[in-house]
Structure formats: C-alpha cells, structure tokens
Amino acid sequence: MVRLLEAVAERMPPAEVEAVWVFPAVRRDGREHVVAVISRLAGTDRRQVYRARFTVGLSGGERGKIAVELELAAEGPPDLVPAVIDGVRRRADEAGDAELVDLSAWRTGSGEPSAVA
Numbered sequence: 001m002v003r004l005l006e007a008v009a010e011r012m013p014p015a016e017v018e019a020v021w022v023f024p025a026v027r028r029d030g031r032e033h034v035v036a037v038i039s040r041l042a043g044t045d046r047r048q049v050y051r052a053r054f055t056v057g058l059s060g061g062e063r064g065k066i067a068v069e070l071e072l073a074a075e076g077p078p079d080l081v082p083a084v085i086d087g088v089r090r091r092a093d094e095a096g097d098a099e100l101v102d103l104s105a106w107r108t109g110s111g112e113p114s115a116v117a
Contacts, residue, residue: 004054005106007068008038014107016041021085021098030059037085037098042075049074049084 001022008017018039025034034054042048051073057065074084085098 001101002106003056003066004034004036004052004068005103007054007066008052008070011070012040017103018047019081020101020103022101023089023098024096027058030057030062032056032058035088037073037081037088038070039078039081045077046075047078047081048072049076049081051084051088 004022005014005020008014008020018041020036020038022034022036025032027033032055034052036052036054038050038052040048040050049072051071053067053069053071055067057063073088074080089098
C-alpha cells in the first residue's frame, strides 16, 4: 500500500488526495496486481477520479520491480465517486469490494496507511 501511495504522490500533491479505495490484490504470472480508485480534490464541488493499476514483480528478474499506471477515469461532483468505483470493479472484473484506506498516517508521515474498519 505504501508503495502505491508513494507512486501517487509523485503524480499529484498528497494534500489533494481525498480518498483511496483498494481492491484485493491478485497474484498471477509471478506478479501481484492491485487496482485502486483515487478521488482527488479539484475544487470544493468537483472531484477527479483516477484508476490506478499497480504491479509488483514477485519472482526471478522481475522481483521487486514496480509498475504504476494512473488514468483519469472521470471528473465531476463528489457523488460521482461511488459510480466510478462500481464501474472500475465491473470492467476490471475485480474480486471483492474496494476498501477505503485510512490516509491520516500517510499524510502526516507518521506511519503506514491502513484499511478503514
């Protein structure tokens, strides 16, 4: 999770990251694949919603190599976010529900992010 958020922070200011939802990781072909949805503040009544694809190599020469794709999926009012999450789940055929990530420790640099209970 930390590596995903570090990659996100390289592409947008952490203060603009409103929320992150992460789908369960899937391991296949010697890699771990994670899909996440990121809500970015774009004004008081607007959000930019991104789909992030995060892949980590688990074996051989690929071990530890990371690839991140960040794609703007939608822009609109805050109530658009749940529909985007559902759309990402359907298109990516993600198993399980996306979990909201507690970003407070990440924002302050005082620890690792965790799922919100």
